[in-house]
Amino acid sequence: MNTKSLLLAAVVAAVGAVSGSAQVTSQNIVGYVRLSLNQGFNLIGNQLNNGDNKVGTVLNVPDGTAVYKFDGKYTFNSFVDGAWDAPGMTLTPGEGFFIKVPAATTITLIGEVSLNNSKALAAGINLLSVPVPLAGALTDAAAGGLTAAEGDVVYQWTGASFVSKEFVDGAWAPSAPTVKVGEGFFLKGAARTYSRNFSVN
Numbered sequence: 425m426n427t428k429s430l431l432l433a434a435v436v437a438a439v440g441a442v443s444g445s446a447q448v449t450s451q452n453i454v455g456y457v458r459l460s461l462n463q464g465f466n467l468i469g470n471q472l473n474n475g476d477n478k479v480g481t482v483l484n485v486p487d488g489t490a491v492y493k494f495d496g497k498y499t500f501n502s503f504v505d506g507a508w509d510a511p512g513m514t515l516t517p518g519e520g521f522f523i524k525v526p527a528a529t530t531i532t533l534i535g536e537v538s539l540n541n542s543k544a545l546a547a548g549i550n551l552l553s554v555p556v557p558l559a560g561a562l563t564d565a566a567a568g569g570l571t572a573a574e575g576d577v578v579y580q581w582t583g584a585s586f587v588s589k590e591f592v593d594g595a596w597a598p599s600a601p602t603v604k605v606g607e608g609f610f611l612k613g614a615a616r617t618y619s620r621n622f623s624v625n
Contacts, residue, residue, distance in 0.1 A: 487503060517555040551609075
């Protein structure tokens with residue numbers, strides 16, 4: 425997948441005096457992620473909170489696009505004649521999915537960065553994305569923030585096939601997995617909670 429990504433982080437603060445020097449501050453980090461998709465299958469993830477996070481809210485795609493979510497089995501949703509077959513499908517931050525497009529195209533995901541994210545992972549295979557738009561080593565606290573466990577396997581899509589990296593004897597082989605902004609990936613491993621928090625400080 426040829427991925428171009430941009431994150432515009434605009435911290436919007438609404439400050440009002442309550443009493444004396446006391447203040448109430450509200451912070452929202454809004455932005456966008458632009459992804460260049462190849463014709464055919466791309467493995468991506470939504471990393472921005474967009475209200476209801478329904479497929480039609482998150483994705484602005486060409487006719488003939490299909491989305492495949494995985495939760496032990498694939499759930500298929502197609503966009504035909506300007507409408508989704510299953511408009512109630514959600515694509516929440518931290519969730520990965522396949523998107524199949526009829527021709528190379530660029531999509532833009534818009535929304536807020538969720539500061540606190542927690543996802544329960546089932547034992548076996550989970551389809552994920554980092555729930556915030558950061559790139560780098562998947563298990564680096566500054567990027568993916570995933571705590572590796574013995575026997576973990578990460579599968580990443582090349583556009584034609586998968587490459588795998590396994591956590592064995594306390595180290596990744598053949599190398600530690602790195603992720604791009606907007607990239608989805610499969611994780612095979614034990615049940616646990618994946619938490620990834622983001623701070624503006």
